[in-house]
Amino acid sequence: MTNNLKKNVTEPNTSKPMTRKEAKIEREVKEEVNMKWWSNLRLFPIGMRILVVLILLVIAAVSGAMIGYSVIGEGDALDTLKVSTWRHIFDIMNGVVDK
Template identity: 55%
Template sequence: MKSKWSRKERSEKITKPVSEMRWVQVRLIPIWLRLLIFIVLLVLAAIAGTMVGFSVIGDGSAADVFKKETWQHIFDIMNGK
């Protein structure tokens, strides 16, 4: 089996000029982990927003956000019951 280049040509390292070299970036945080972090932060922001909104705007206790009766009352108001 013959190759295109001689052994001497193959042994010489081919160097590209700087203008032709491409930058390869290695991701430190994989995409799936970025999405997971984003979803967790989104949930935490929603929880913090409901707590602040319920306690500051609604004049209630921030801990009442986690009670089932509070959400049942909100859904009853939304459904017109």
């Protein structure tokens, strides 16, 4: 039973004592190997990450406009998808008055 537990534990090299410098070099090599493994593992490439963030940004902006227009402005939520609504909003922002 103890043999099964010791398989995962590395046993120290008892033939020659390790200096601090050797131990540091060995640690750095192990960390470098671990970092190389981690850096090679990418679930989403950077281009895919940027695309996902942009899509989420558009979804958040559209849903926020729909909620704001329907709750605060007391209009229909689907009116935010119409071009005429946005034209009217930008006319108000730019100071153009309808006659």
